[in-house]
Amino acid sequence: MLELYTHPMSPCAQKVRIVLAEKGLRWTKHHVDLAQKENLHPDYLQLNPLGVVPTLVHEGKAVIESSIICEYLEDRWPGPSLRPEDPYAIAQMRFWMKQVDNKLHPSCGALQWPLVMRPGLMKKSQTERQALLDQIPEKPRRERQKRLTEFGLEAPDVVDAVHVYRKTILEMENALKEHHWVVADSFSLADICLAPYFQTIMQFGWTDIYEDCPRVADWFERCRKRASYEQSVAADFPADVRADLLEKGKPAWSLIQGHLEKFPSPM
């Protein structure tokens, strides 16, 4: 009944997998090989014209965009609820989700792409690489991926990405002074949509980015301890994959630290 087109390292797909697990829903997995650009295959574009994961298929109909999929699942299977009751808290929840989609997600891509996707692309000829990247349907994403492929961590997007991460962390530290979870005392879609972006930080060994934000560190530990997270995110990172990612992330830390120095500490 429920099918998900997904990739283990995609934070957007991780969000949706956490929601499915929180609600105890059964689903069928379709792995989309992003390194091989299966997301740009004409059959996949029929389902998701933006050429990205995740895509949920329910009763034969495709639902795209991770935050929309999360809300769709919440609407269809309201229990256990992942939306606070108070309308103001719901507005706050949606604001966090929007910030994640518009800002944190491209920032995560800017840090992850040079380390994970770029090496494979650089093995292809210039013409082959260009032809693949030219197929990306949306111009801003296409241009960003071209910059990140050409310049790696030296791309201008990387400085902004580090700042977006740091600003988000400081805002979360403040929000968590007010309640146990990001928008309320109950766990919500805001927490689910943020947590995978901390998985990325952790997997590359960059957790010092929030070392002076104890509430954020504690929040992420609480997210990770949930069965939903274990089952739908942690399970996809066996020891050899974790070791490889840590190795890939190590050389980038000093560059990130350099960008962080220009940023304020929490109040």
Ligand SMILES: N[C@@H](CCC(=O)N[C@@H](CS)C(=O)NCC(=O)O)C(=O)O
């Ligand atoms: N706004 C989309 C973003 C989806 C997205 O960027 N997915 C990435 C993986 S996290 C992807 O499929 N990238 C493939 C590519 O850009 O080639 C959503 O939230 O679903």
